[in-house]
Amino acid sequence: MNSHEAVPASDPAVEAIMVLAGTIVQNDGYVDKPWTGITLIATAGWQEPFYVKEIFGYCYYGRDHSPAWRAELPTPLDDTEAAIISLAQVMAERDETAPWNHCMIQIDRATESFDGSYDYSDQCPWRPDFSRLDDWVEDLRPGSP
Secondary structure, eight states: OEEOOOOOTTOHHHHHHHHHHHHHHTSHHHHTSOOSEEEEEEEEEOSSSOEEEEEEEEEEOOTTSSSSEEEOOOSSOHHHHHHHHHHHHHHHHHHTSOOOSEEEEEEETTTTEEEEEEEOSSSOTTOOOGGGHHHHHHHTSTTOO
16 A cells, blocks of 8 residues: 655646545535545546546544534546546556556545545455444544544
C-alpha cells in the first residue's frame, strides 16, 4: 500500500488529486449537506477503455449527529469517475509504473484537507468488515488516528 507523499506543487498528480477532491466536494449530492468528512474507495479496471469497476464511500457528520455517517456516493458519478481514472493515469505516467488498482480518497471539511492512499495489489485492502461495520467505517473517518 502506498500513500500520497509530499510532492512539488507543479506535479501533475497533485493537480489531478486536487481536481478529484474539488469534483467530490462540489458534487450536487454533497453541496447542501452538513458533512464533516468524506471517504471514497474505488477499484479501477485497466482494460481499454479504462473505467471504475467499483466505488463505495461514506459521508461523515458530527460524532453527536444521528446517524454519525451514511453510506453515500457523489451523484451523478460521471465526473467523479472520470477524475479518478485521470488521477490513476497521471500517477502511472509520473511514476513510470502500472496504474494502481485501488484508491481511498479522504476529505476533511474542517481542515480543508484531502489525502489519497493507493494500492497496487489485486485485493482491495479497504473491504468492509461487516462484523464490526460501525467501528470499521469510523476507522476510515478523515482525521481519525
